[in-house]
Amino acid sequence: MVQNRKVSKKEMIIHIEEQLREIRDVDILLENILSGARQIVNADAGSIYEYDNKNNLLCIRYSQNDTLTKELAPGEKLPFTSVSFNPTPDSISGYVLLSKKILNLPDVYNLPEFMDEGKTVPRPFDFNDVNDQITGYRTRSMLTIPLMMANGKVLGVLQIINSKDENGNVIPFDKDAEFYISQFATKVGSIYEYAYLTRQNVDRLIKMAGFRDPKETGAHVERVSSFSVEIYDRYASNKGIPLREREKFRDNLRMASRCHDVGKVAVPDGILKKAGILDDDERDIMKGHTCVGAQIFSPVENELDEMARDVCLHHHDRYDGGSKGYPGDYNYMDYIPETKMPHELEQALKGDKIPLAARIVALADVYDALRHRRCYKAEWSVDDTFKEILNERGKQFDPDLVDAFMQIRDRLEKINESIS
Numbered sequence: 282m283v284q285n286r287k288v289s290k291k292e293m294i295i296h297i298e299e300q301l302r303e304i305r306d307v308d309i310l311l312e313n314i315l316s317g318a319r320q321i322v323n324a325d326a327g328s329i330y331e332y333d334n335k336n337n338l339l340c341i342r343y344s345q346n347d348t349l350t351k352e353l354a355p356g357e358k359l360p361f362t363s364v365s366f367n368p369t370p371d372s373i374s375g376y377v378l379l380s381k382k383i384l385n386l387p388d389v390y391n392l393p394e395f396m397d398e399g400k401t402v403p404r405p406f407d408f409n410d411v412n413d414q415i416t417g418y419r420t421r422s423m424l425t426i427p428l429m430m431a432n433g434k435v436l437g438v439l440q441i442i443n444s445k446d447e448n449g450n451v452i453p454f455d456k457d458a459e460f461y462i463s464q465f466a467t468k469v470g471s472i473y474e475y476a477y478l479t480r481q482n483v484d485r486l487i488k489m490a491g492f493r494d495p496k497e498t499g500a501h502v503e504r505v506s507s508f509s510v511e512i513y514d515r516y517a518s519n520k521g522i523p524l525r526e527r528e529k530f531r532d533n534l535r536m537a538s539r540c541h542d543v544g545k546v547a548v549p550d551g552i553l554k555k556a557g558i559l560d561d562d563e564r565d566i567m568k569g570h571t572c573v574g575a576q577i578f579s580p581v582e583n584e585l586d587e588m589a590r591d592v593c594l595h596h597h598d599r600y601d602g603g604s605k606g607y608p609g610d611y612n613y614m615d616y617i618p619e620t621k622m623p624h625e626l627e628q629a630l631k632g633d634k635i636p637l638a639a640r641i642v643a644l645a646d647v648y649d650a651l652r653h654r655r656c657y658k659a660e661w662s663v664d665d666t667f668k669e670i671l672n673e674r675g676k677q678f679d680p681d682l683v684d685a686f687m688q689i690r691d692r693l694e695k696i697n698e699s700i701s
Contacts, residue, residue: 339438
């Protein structure tokens with residue numbers, strides 16, 4: 282019986298590991314690492330933290346809680362939270378990060394004597410029950426593990442909460458659970474490292490574009506990426522898109538959306554850095570950034586390249602095919618950087634002919650542009666921004682995406698406030 286259960290756990294870890302290796306984006310990977318760890322040991326809740334070594338910050342990236350999620354309406358998510366802090370030994374996650382040790386606590390409200398190298402010493406940490414007080418949830422058992430690169434560098438912390446038995450009763454994490462999660466953490470550390478390095482390469486490309494265009498900050502890129510995934514998640518829920526398809530799409534979308542304006546590296550400084558509204562000739566040159574971005578991701582080698590190309594090329598096309606959209610059905614490989622694109626579209630793209638990812642980023646990009654000050658405009662209010670986007674439903678934007686967008690208004694605003 283025991284042997285069969287252990288084999289089952291091993292098979293589960295292998296299966297989850299195979300799925301994780303298909304994920305390219307760090308954020309999506311972290312979310313799935315947390316889900317996978319909870320699945321392995323039947324944990325009700327958990328959080329995953331990312332460590333920002335440069336700024337010495339430990340940041341909660343994702344939290345999951347089955348008990349609280351069951352209380353939500355279909356398609357709803359737990360409230361968005363963004364918490365960053367300097368890791369110190371007086372917090373559980375900070376202690377695990379700094380010590381690089383696993384911490385298995387049977388009951389966080391009745392912490393045992395603390396042993397270090399076989400000796401009883403003053404416990405450096407305490408459990409912070411603020412979140413329990415806010416949500417009404419009761420945290421009991423907790424298993425906290427460092428996520429590390431092969432060279433020993435800590436990338437983050439995995440914390441899983443409230444192991445459950447076959448009857449749904451909360452129990453401590455036993456030695457088997459500790460063993461399997463340790464094995465899992467070791468395996469996903471290398472996967473995390475690869476995704477982390479891939480993200481760094483993408484960020485270098487985005488940073489290069491940001492050096493050229495002072496208006497396109499890293500915060501703008503992060504917000505547009507986060508908005509895009511949130512809009513898609515609600516859209517996919519509304520449409521009943523299968524989970525496996527959703528996971529694959531949102532993984533590519535997270536990365537592709539970050540690259541939406543990389544083509545601006547080829548726009549002349551006089552236009553890119555102009556403090557004011559562009560004239561028609563300047564605007565027609567600026568439009569070329571869509572084609573340059575598509576050229577950067579050509580030839581297409583994989584699905585991420587394809588989505589990034591589509592997002593770069595079509596995030597300024599209009600859903601109704603109106604003349605203000607661009608570049609339409611234009612052969613982007615014919616475009617010569619720093620030249621004018623046709624002032625009028627030769628053949629507009631409209632509706633579902635515009636790739637879904639590009640339609641999503643179009644909405645996310647405009648939302649962010651309206652909610653933040655630019656050299657040629659003031660920041661719009663929340664109400665005016667949502668009213669404008671609703672007015673463009675079926676015109677500039679896909680009506681189904683606008684519907685999803687309106688459903689998650691509060692969540693989008695919380696993300697907007699947290700990334701600056």
